[in-house]
Amino acid sequence: MKKVLVIGNGMVSYKFCEKLRSRADGNQFEVKVFGEETIPAYDRVHLSEYFSDQSDEKLLMAPRAWYEDNDIELVTGKLVTQIDRENKMIKTHTGEKESYDYLILATGSRAMVPPIEGVNKKGVFVYRTIEDLTQIIDFSRKVKRGAVLGGGLLGLEAAKALMDLKLETQVVEFAPRLMPRQLDEQGSAMLKSKIEALGIEILLNKNTKEIIGNGKLNGLEFTDGTRLDTDMLVISCGIVSRDELAGKAGLETGPRGGFKVNEHMQTNDPDIYAIGEAASFNGMVYGLVAPGYDMAEVVVKRLTGDKEHLFKGADMSTKLKLIGVDVGSFGDALGETPGCVPISFEDKNAGIYKRVNISADRKKLLGGILIGDADDYGMLLQFTKNGMALPPNPEDLILGKRGSAVAGGGMDDLPDSTQICSCEDVSKGEIIQAIKEQEKPDLQQVRKCTGAGTGCGACSPMVGDIYAATLQSMGKVVRKTLCAHFDYTRQELYSLIKVKNVRTFDDLLDEYGTGDGCETCKPAVASLLASIWNDKILKQDTIQDTNDRFLANIQKGGSYSVVPRVPGGEITPDKLIAIGAVAKRYGLYTKITGGQRIDLFGARLNDLPRIWRELIDAGFESGHAYGKALRTVKSCVGSTWCRFGLHDSVSFAIEIENRYKGLRSPHKLKGAVSGCRRECAEAQSKDFGLIATEIGYNLYVCGNGGTNPQHAKLLAGDIDEKTAIKYLDRFLMFYIRTAEPLNRTSVWLNKLEGGIEYLKDVVVNDCLGIGEELEKDMQALIAAYHCEWKEAINDEKMMSRFRHFANVDDYDPTQQFVPMREMKKPADWE
Amino acid sequence: MLVQYKTIKPEEVSAWKMVLNETDFPENGGLCVSVDGLQIAIFKFSRRDEWYATQNLCPHKKQMILSRGLIGAHGEEPKVACPFHKKTFSLKTGKNLNGDECEIATYPVKIKDGKVYVGYA
Ligand code: SRM
Numbered sequence: 001m002k003k004v005l006v007i008g009n010g011m012v013s014y015k016f017c018e019k020l021r022s023r024a025d026g027n028q029f030e031v032k033v034f035g036e037e038t039i040p041a042y043d044r045v046h047l048s049e050y051f052s053d054q055s056d057e058k059l060l061m062a063p064r065a066w067y068e069d070n071d072i073e074l075v076t077g078k079l080v081t082q083i084d085r086e087n088k089m090i091k092t093h094t095g096e097k098e099s100y101d102y103l104i105l106a107t108g109s110r111a112m113v114p115p116i117e118g119v120n121k122k123g124v125f126v127y128r129t130i131e132d133l134t135q136i137i138d139f140s141r142k143v144k145r146g147a148v149l150g151g152g153l154l155g156l157e158a159a160k161a162l163m164d165l166k167l168e169t170q171v172v173e174f175a176p177r178l179m180p181r182q183l184d185e186q187g188s189a190m191l192k193s194k195i196e197a198l199g200i201e202i203l204l205n206k207n208t209k210e211i212i213g214n215g216k217l218n219g220l221e222f223t224d225g226t227r228l229d230t231d232m233l234v235i236s237c238g239i240v241s242r243d244e245l246a247g248k249a250g251l252e253t254g255p256r257g258g259f260k261v262n263e264h265m266q267t268n269d270p271d272i273y274a275i276g277e278a279a280s281f282n283g284m285v286y287g288l289v290a291p292g293y294d295m296a297e298v299v300v301k302r303l304t305g306d307k308e309h310l311f312k313g314a315d316m317s318t319k320l321k322l323i324g325v326d327v328g329s330f331g332d333a334l335g336e337t338p339g340c341v342p343i344s345f346e347d348k349n350a351g352i353y354k355r356v357n358i359s360a361d362r363k364k365l366l367g368g369i370l371i372g373d374a375d376d377y378g379m380l381l382q383f384t385k386n387g388m389a390l391p392p393n394p395e396d397l398i399l400g401k402r403g404s405a406v407a408g409g410g411m412d413d414l415p416d417s418t419q420i421c422s423c424e425d426v427s428k429g430e431i432i433q434a435i436k437e438q439e440k441p442d443l444q445q446v447r448k449c450t451g452a453g454t455g456c457g458a459c460s461p462m463v464g465d466i467y468a469a470t471l472q473s474m475g476k477v478v479r480k481t482l483c484a485h486f487d488y489t490r491q492e493l494y495s496l497i498k499v500k501n502v503r504t505f506d507d508l509l510d511e512y513g514t515g516d517g518c519e520t521c522k523p524a525v526a527s528l529l530a531s532i533w534n535d536k537i538l539k540q541d542t543i544q545d546t547n548d549r550f551l552a553n554i555q556k557g558g559s560y561s562v563v564p565r566v567p568g569g570e571i572t573p574d575k576l577i578a579i580g581a582v583a584k585r586y587g588l589y590t591k592i593t594g595g596q597r598i599d600l601f602g603a604r605l606n607d608l609p610r611i612w613r614e615l616i617d618a619g620f621e622s623g624h625a626y627g628k629a630l631r632t633v634k635s636c637v638g639s640t641w642c643r644f645g646l647h648d649s650v651s652f653a654i655e656i657e658n659r660y661k662g663l664r665s666p667h668k669l670k671g672a673v674s675g676c677r678r679e680c681a682e683a684q685s686k687d688f689g690l691i692a693t694e695i696g697y698n699l700y701v702c703g704n705g706g707t708n709p710q711h712a713k714l715l716a717g718d719i720d721e722k723t724a725i726k727y728l729d730r731f732l733m734f735y736i737r738t739a740e741p742l743n744r745t746s747v748w749l750n751k752l753e754g755g756i757e758y759l760k761d762v763v764v765n766d767c768l769g770i771g772e773e774l775e776k777d778m779q780a781l782i783a784a785y786h787c788e789w790k791e792a793i794n795d796e797k798m799m800s801r802f803r804h805f806a807n808v809d810d811y812d813p814t815q816q817f818v819p820m821r822e823m824k825k826p827a828d829w830e
Numbered sequence: 831m832l833v834q835y836k837t838i839k840p841e842e843v844s845a846w847k848m849v850l851n852e853t854d855f856p857e858n859g860g861l862c863v864s865v866d867g868l869q870i871a872i873f874k875f876s877r878r879d880e881w882y883a884t885q886n887l888c889p890h891k892k893q894m895i896l897s898r899g900l901i902g903a904h905g906e907e908p909k910v911a912c913p914f915h916k917k918t919f920s921l922k923t924g925k926n927l928n929g930d931e932c933e934i935a936t937y938p939v940k941i942k943d944g945k946v947y948v949g950y951a
Pocket residue numbers: 553554555561562563591592593594595596597598599625631632668670685686703704705706707708744
């Protein structure tokens with residue numbers, strides 16, 4: 001057992017404890033926490049709420065009993081003053097010593113107090129702890145006026161608090177505008193007028209020279225010679241990390257203070273970690289709680305064995321929760337990216353200012369500012385963070401689509417993996433899941449059980465939107481989740497598998513599912529894994545549908561059929577003879593299929609490996625007739641022989657079939673290439689079809705014979721072969737990524753919002769900017785192709801599974817065939 | 831054919847027959863063994879660290895196939911799905927879980943020293 005010692009008991013320290021205990025109990029790690037403050041960790045983000053109810057308890061992250069229940073020893077009111085790295089010990093201000101295996105520094109920060117003359121005068125405060133607040137409240141009772149030094153996020157919050165304490169309040173800012181790091185001039189002017197309307201006076205461009213007064217302050221004197229009379233002053237000029245322990249212990253610090261850490265959150269001593277505002281990562285101290293929580297996660301994962309999870313920096317987007325004034329600033333708010341295009345909107349009357357910065361190619365949202373109405377903050381932040389494609393008219397983002405109620409995009413457009421609450425790291429998917437899980441859905445309950453919206457609250461409107469949209473969807477349609485074991489759609493799982501690099505069904509089930517799986521989710525996930533990684537199907541044979549498990553189609557009576565690939569339907573006499581010889585030797589029924597190839601029926605399980613060895617020796621490969629995969633690309637004879645043929649449709653069909661052979665997809669895929677518009681290959685009834693024109697090919701997609709026949713639709717006209725392949729790569733990959741399980745391309749297109757026009761936009765115009773990515777993904781799959789049968793017959797262990805009995809070599813004695821014409825058929829079932 | 835298969839309860843076992851090695855089995859999957867002319871499907875449910883045995887015959891269309899079915903769970907109930915028409919059966923009780931009439935026989939399995947045994951009446 002290892003001993004983890006945490007120094008500091010603030011928000012991040014608490015979160016660390018919570019996360020550690022969710023992954024490891026007291027048998028794995030002994031945990032002890034030292035906090036300087038007298039009460040356990042509390043919610044500093046909502047510190048200002050202390051003004052209204054003055055209750056510590058309401059602010060606590062968790063009551064003292066929580067620590068006991070979770071086997072964590074908490075010592076409050078003790079300042080750690082020394083780290084002895086050599087002996088792995090710490091010492092407190094009262095002399096106690098404590099050993100550690102791992103030391104976690106979560107000492108947070110203190111308010112920065114600029115070196116102005118007179119800062120030690122009575123009546124000067126900072127705004128950081130509950131203690132600061134009680135002092136401010138006490139003092140405010142005796143006075144009438146209060147000023148805040150610093151017009152940043154915290155300063156404005158402090159000003160609001162002073163105003164609520166019934167003081168005549170001013171804000172003094174050094175820069176020419178409020179929140180200079182987050183807002184542009186127009187935005188801060190709008191904010192200023194809004195705050196002034198609340199009754200707070202704002203002084204800009206003021207460089208404070210001295211805090212004047214005799215023992216107790218009575219005003220500020222500025223370098224421009226003017227002065228401000230006031231009775232108390234709250235300093236809010238930023239923060240400095242509490243890295244006092246660094247010096248003597250020989251721990252390195254960052255350029256602006258803070259324990260210097262790497263992406264594992266390790267200081268220069270690998271057993272000493274720093275997290276939260278105490279840490280300096282890449283020279284940056286993050287003064288927000290969400291990055292601190294991310295850091296805590298990194299350390300917890302590392303301690304519990306996952307060393308891959310790294311801290312990658314964080315986003316400094318903010319939404320101010322000053323009552324009455326909504327302020328949001330996200331991404332590149334000031335438009336500093338070269339070539340970016342700002343679009344802004346101002347309504348002085350309503351007090352609204354919005355600005356979005358669009359990338360030079362008008363495809364991505366870089367950042368923006370929202371004043372007066374920040375409802376869309378969460379959505380816009382997601383556009384920025386996820387690099388999502390913008391609507392055709394980006395101004396819709398801030399103006400709303402004229403004539404319709406929804407602003408561009410809307411919650412529905414966000415992928416479920418989207419992080420909605422960054423404080424608690426809750427994704428859209430998790431919120432939706434929580435709603436679905438409740439018998440009588442209740443927004444409060446959803447917040448409570450997911451934690452979404454309980455941090456800084458910036459995401460609350462989004463949580464509400466998701467809640468509403470989900471309920472609506474529940475009334476109308478059921479969410480297309482996979483089954484009881486996965487509350488995700490196929491598309492969501494596709495992303496999860498890919499992004500999280502999931503390789504096995506069990507891993508996916510452990511991480512994102514519940515229970516033990518079933519006959520619905522196993523093959524669906526198997527198909528996804530195949531579509532994403534193109535690994536050997538037989539590696540995880542027991543999650544495959546029976547056809548895939550034995551790489552053959554099961555037939556009546558439990559025999560199998562064998563379909564070798566015959567690309568484009570072109571076959572040599574030798575190969576025809578080879579098929580005939582194999583069929584004869586094993587007594588198989590043969591038939592020319594509707595897919596321009598030959599099916600051999602009635603193979604016994606024990607014979608499959610032998611049959612395939614012979615076929616492979618004759619130059620055949622698996623035809624994937626058993627899989628949800630590319631089947632055939634039919635051809636007509638085309639220009640080589642046909643008097644009407646415009647191009648060599650056979651060669652092109654063979655090329656395409658060989659390109660996509662083995663491609664696993666949500667449902668089977670069929671293609672065809674016709675040499676002219678007489679269309680002998682029936683290309684317009686295929687998932688993709690090409691018809692030769694005078695100058696190239698017309699590419700049709702999403703056609704289908706089968707149960708509900710549908711004609712394919714034109715995706716692009718008169719394109720050359722190279723372009724056709726490019727569009728096919730994109731089209732097929734986009735389908736594979738987004739379709740529900742067992743939806744043919746036709747069904748998928750029918751459900752796709754925007755239909756064929758949208759599909760054209762994605763594939764041909766690359767409106768999502770993912771064209772190259774899709775081509776790359778396809779290239780990776782093509783490169784990973786292997787003939788499943790060739791690999792299988794060379795693997796003895798796998799081949800040993802191709803037996804009816806595992807303990808004797810017999811065929812299934814109950815299997816019966818009866819003669820039919822000159823061949824055989826299985827006995828009818830009862 | 832159907833009448834030959836009868837559930838044997840653990841308390842009815844009079845003898846155990848060793849059929850295979852534990853390592854012969856795929857994870858979370860089944861194999862068919864021949865035991866005195868009967869076809870028994872044995873399943874290694876690795877996820878739950880459990881073993882089950884049933885008749886190999888699917889009563890729906892009388893197909894000798896259940897050992898090749900996908901296993902999983904319906905709530906807590908472990909089950910196997912027939913590859914032909916996806917009828918599902920409880921691995922514990924043999925009951926059909928689609929609400930159909932037919933059910934299958936189940937047999938006791940035990941593992942000792944890496945060997946897999948099926949119980950006889
Ligand atoms: C062998 C073949 C019939 C034949 O003797 O010609 C055939 C046989 C089967 N078809 Fe087919 N289909 C065959 C061509 C077709 C065609 C024609 C074509 O491809 O041009 C169609 C209509 C075109 C289409 O798919 O859009 C066709 C539409 C279906 C459907 C309906 C699909 C749909 O979207 O509605 C199914 C059912 C399914 O896949 O879910 C199906 C399913 C089946 C299965 C796999 C049913 C099953 O699960 O056992 C049959 C098993 C064949 C086996 O054991 O090998 N088969 N099937 C053809 C094999 C083609 C090949 O070489 O791979």
